[in-house]
Amino acid sequence: MKFICEKNKLQEAISVTQKAVTGKSAMPILQGLLIDASEGKITITGSDIDLSIETKIDANIIENGKVVVDARLFGDIVRKLPNSSIEISSATDNSIEIICEKTKFNLIHMSADDFPVLPSIDEKNIFSIEQKLLKNMIRGTIFAIAQEESRPILTGVLVEIKDGRINLVALDGYRLALKSEAIDSDGSIKAVIPGKTLNEVVKILEDEGVVNITFTSNHILINLGDTKIISRLLEGEFIKYTSIIPEEYSLKITVERNKILNCIERASLVAKEGNTNLIKFDINDEFMVLTSNSQLGNVREELNIILQGEPLQIAFNAKYMIDLLKIMDEEEIYMEFSSSVSPCVVKNKQDDNCTYLVLPVRLLNN
Known part of the structure; x- marks a missing residue:
């Protein structure tokens, strides 16, 4: 095997295929990357059996061949080389030579015959x-x-x-x-x-x-x-x-996503210290009060809302609310409630392309 390719292309290909190499396999071959030089391309493959990633890059192939090299070490070497052309060739039966400008590495490789064959998939449908x-x-x-x-x-x-x-x-x-x-x-x-x-x-x-x-x-x-x-x-x-997503609700609020997210993030600073991450929502006609109590203190946040329905007290794990509010992209959202022990459903106000559901934490007085 012998080929010459650009460092940046090789480094990018290694970075992509390394994502499939977990390093936790009992099979040493799965801690490596398969490098196959043939048909004017370099094909690099990483696999942990469950997940395999293969990527191709252009190269000047002087001699066809394939080897398996340690993914982490090979990636580290290529990343540290100068931004120039890299020549890789078989040196002995069990090693390859990596040359870039005035740097030369000799790296032990494994047999490509031991690398698992990727599943064959017919790309018809x-x-x-x-x-x-x-x-x-x-x-x-x-x-x-x-x-x-x-x-x-x-x-x-x-x-x-x-x-x-x-x-x-x-x-x-x-x-x-x-x-x-x-x-x-x-x-x-x-x-x-x-x-x-x-x-x-x-x-x-x-x-x-x-x-x-x-x-x-x-x-x-x-x-x-x-x-x-x-x-x-x-x-x-x-x-x-x-069957889990409620079709009806008795209470619906319209609220600015960023504002409620900021309120919950601040309130969760105290909630985290109590190891419960509990945030209580007290929903009234024109505003919602968010509170949290722990051994170290308490916090109260007040937020303007538009309410349809009856007032309600309900509590949630702050982390679950923060996760979904961060991922949503509209500025105004709907939050729908049925009771203090029923899930809350969160949706965009404009684009009906997402539905999020969070189970409440049961309050003692409920």
């Missing part, structure tokens, strides 16, 4: 979506996935495509996040993508261009042209989320 739109939808839901592995299906995000719309849904038992957008597709898909996969996908997606996506019964392929991401899907039945 493709649906396309704007990268920016998909990125915003992932960001708008992924914060609500379950962190504990006790219910594995909830550590992923449900993707539903039907009737010309795409829905992304995440829930963890305390809150639910739903983003919905119209897309040009007449297909029907229902699959759960691991949150770990989408956390890496959102770092790779850009603000321009289209991404092509293919689902199989077990895998998803996200094709960005030179970069392909293949991930296994989570097995099992996702919760019927539509």
Whole structure:
């Protein structure tokens, strides 16, 4: 193997493919990157079996070949090299030589034959979506996935495509996040993508261009042209989320998102010290009072609102409210309530493309 390529392109390709290398595998080969020099391109692949990322870059291929190198060390070396052309070649049966200007490294490699073969996916049933739109939808839901592995299906995000719309849904038992957008597709898909996969996908997606996506019964392929991401899907039945979202409410308020977010963030400073993160909402005709008490003190915030319905007292974990308010993008939002022990539903005032649900914390007097 021997090739010459630009440092910046190689560094970017390493950075992308390293996202699939967790370093936690018992198989040493999975702590490496597969480098394949052939057909005028360098193909670099990282994998932990569940998630694989492959990217191609242009290079001057002098001699075809492929090796596996330690992902972390190879990435560190390339990053520290001068911004110039890099020549990489096989030095011995088990090492490669990396030359850049007056710097020379010899690096031990592993056999490419031991690297796992990526799943073969037939890209017939493709649906396309704007990268920016998909990125915003992932960001708008992924914060609500379950962190504990006790219910594995909830550590992923449900993707539903039907009737010309795409829905992304995440829930963890305390809150639910739903983003919905119209897309040009007449297909029907229902699959759960691991949150770990989408956390890496959102770092790779850009603000321009289209991404092509293919689902199989077990895998998803996200094709960005030179970069392909293949991930296994989570097995099992996702919760019927539509039955969780209340269809009716007895109280609705209109409020400025930034103002209520700032109030809750300030109130949570005291709430955190009490280890409960509890914020109490006292909703009245023209304003809402937010309070929090702990051993170190208390706080009171007053906020103007527009109210439809009867006054209500209800309490929430501040973190859950802060997470969703930060991710929303409209200045005015609706908050819908049914009772002090029923979920609160939060929506945009203008664009009906998201629904957030937060369970309240039960107050003693309720």
